[in-house]
Amino acid sequence: MSLAARRSASAMRGHENVKEIAGSAGLALVALVVWQVASGLTFVIPTPVETLRVLVANLGDPAYLTDVRATAVAVVSAFTVGTVLGGIMGLVLGLSRWARLIFEPLVIALNGVPKIVLYPILLPIFQLSGSKVVMGILFALFPVLINVATGVREVPAVYWKLGRSVQASRVQMLLHIILPTIRRPLLTGIRLAASLAVVGVVLSEFFATRRGLGRVVLQSYGHGDYAEMVATILLLIVVSFTVSIMLWRWEKRIR
Amino acid sequence: MSTIQLDDIRVEFDTPSGKVVAVNGVTQQVPSGGFVSLVGPSGCGKSTLLAVISGLTRATSGQVAVGGKAVTRPGRGIGVVFQExxxxxxxxxxxxxxxxxxxxxxxxxxxxxxxxxxxxxxxxxxxxxxxxxxxxxxxxxxxxxxxxxxxxPGVVLMDEPFAALDQQTRIFLGAEVRDIWQRSQQTVLFVTHDISEAILLSQQVWVMSYRPGRIIDVIDVDLPEHRDASIVSSPAFNQLHNRVWSSLQEESKRGFRQQETRT
Known part of the structure; x- marks a missing residue:
């Protein structure tokens, strides 16, 4: 590429970025206006300003922060374990014809099960604090597993030949051929796992837990404290949204 | 020294429609530092033979040796350039x-x-x-x-490396491969379905039959060492081309007929 062409390409990219930011800002503004209007129609929805006030106040409250920490720890553990476990299972399923024949129908069937119905079974086994992590793992596991298994199966035959012809070991094959080849589906799986780990944990907290943001939401609903409820929901949305966007941008950047 | 020695190579494959003999009774030699092209109709087992020499596929029977050492698996002394x-x-x-x-x-x-x-x-x-x-x-x-x-590597195996490229690029790259070979003294086996390419590049051309693949003709290319594109119009080149083509023609027809009766 000539220097001029490269410069104009990067200028174009800069232009795209400006458009993207303007678009996002516009969308956020529309959402705010709709929110403001909606808050005037029903007492359940507090105004944006009121919500923000409650949110800031909450974040200064040690008791509330304990709930934030409980949920955060559960989500991060569920995400980490779910991704690693899903990745390993996906590799095995993608690489071994036998594992595929035996386990693939099972995996597909299990993925179709509404996982939350298992919660009452998990509770006596993993206790209140462990069950929501296990639920988060169940939610996070499948997108990674399925994306990795499919990705591995689609590694071009010539890459296997190349690896064998240069006598790559299994570990080298994994690190230098398989993982880079499946980088895109793997990252997509990880992004989905991040948001589904939140879903699994918070959903569990709605049902039964000692501490956590899900419990805060449910309790403030019970007390009719809608500002507290919406502020907490907003916090959950903003955090998951930011993580998803960051992972998505990373996904778009890789070759 | 990296001579490629093939001794009565036979390769069979199990397919859903039964056993297929891809290569049969191939006994040939590429001398150390030599450049041999292997031509044949598509599906004749050229690539299979190359895979056997590279150690990526095991022969059902027969011996492959490179530099006097039997080949049973891929090794560092053998480099492969893939078609894909x-x-x-x-x-x-x-x-x-x-x-x-x-x-x-x-x-x-x-x-x-x-x-x-x-x-x-x-x-x-x-x-x-x-x-x-x-x-x-x-x-x-x-x-x-x-x-x-x-x-x-002492031996370079090329499996139709330019098949996906346009004609001009093929000719350029072919000349470069020959140039690199002349400087490196590597032993080269070059699979192609392009007769002109085979003659232009190599010292010897092997013609392979349709399945089961056998070497049905071995043609020494007695053209000058320095070759450019103009050589294509020389009588010597045409004579070689005709010889390879007539060997190949029968086989290509047989291949077509067999593929048609199968479908």
């Missing part, structure tokens, strides 16, 4: 060329040095930091060639 797109899109040209060296555990400094040498050899200087997606098909195939040459 085989550059790794997440690596730059430099990193692609270093790939085989990196796998072999060559230390970093030497990796860079040998990769630079190979990149220069295939005419990719200045593109070290480019990614394959930024290059043409011909340049990507140069990267694959450089990756193989960087290992400095």
């Amino acid at each position: 797109e085989s550059t790794l899109p997440w690596r730059t040209v430099q990193e692609n060329v270093q790939f085989a060296l990196q796998i072999a555990g060559v230390d970093k400094g030497e990796q860079v040095e040998r990769a630079n040498w190979a990149i220069d050899l295939v005419g990719l200087k200045g593109f070290e930091k480019s990614y394959p997606s930024m290059l043409s098909g011909g340049m990507r195939q140069r990267v694959a060639l450089a990756r193989t040459l960087a290992l400095e």
